[in-house]
């Protein structure tokens with residue numbers, strides 16, 4: 001298992017029905033079942049080919065009736081409501097779409113690859129309580145993890161907290177600085193190109209301004 005997956009697994013809370021949406025390989029569900037974190041688990045993926053990998057990995061749990069595999073778009077195909085849901089490795093917008101078309105579960109672990117700001121804004125608007133919201137590293141790659149509950153949120157994130165994550169701003173980690181230094185370098189390189197549209201240039205420059213305000 002990669003360090004990214006290990007970090008995600010460490011954040012999965014105990015529950016009754018667990019669902020791994022966009023499970024692909026199924027490693028996280030294997031962790032959940034082997035650690036007794038749920039009574040039953042659903043593996044779900046929009047791609048039958050991806051799901052087959054997870055079905056193979058979890059064939060014994062499937063045969064034992066502890067795990068069920070469903071080809072589905074988001075949560076739509078699940079035969080029952082899961083109280084703990086993991087959605088990892090998808091874009092923030094895709095995660096919002098899945099939650100919007102499905103439901104905000106009692107407990108969730110989300111690992112958006114990009115558009116974290118949109119996901120945070122969505123969760124805030126839903127009144128979710130973001131118990132963890134931080135950046136971590138796996139080698140030279142940086143990831144964000146957002147874990148929380150569907151109630152008890154105060155809807156009080158500032159614009160900067162939506163962009164960077166509250167926990168990151170309150171107690172910045174080396175991974176957080178690493179991510180934004182990497183992003184700053186990328187943005188400067190994009191902005192040095194001459195063939196950028198005015199709109200793209202403005203968007204990139206405004207992103208860079210926000211990062212510069214961090215005084216990395």
Ligand SMILES: C[S@@+](CC[C@H](N)C(=O)[O-])C[C@H]1O[C@@H](n2cnc3c(N)ncnc32)[C@H](O)[C@@H]1O
Nearest residue numbers: 021022023024045046047050072073074088089
């Ligand atoms: C990059 S992989 C991530 C796999 C795993 N969750 C992880 O974090 O390593 C994304 C997976 O999500 C699946 N996927 C994409 N959109 C989906 C959707 N709307 N509903 C269910 N699965 C989806 C893809 O088929 C793919 O297997």
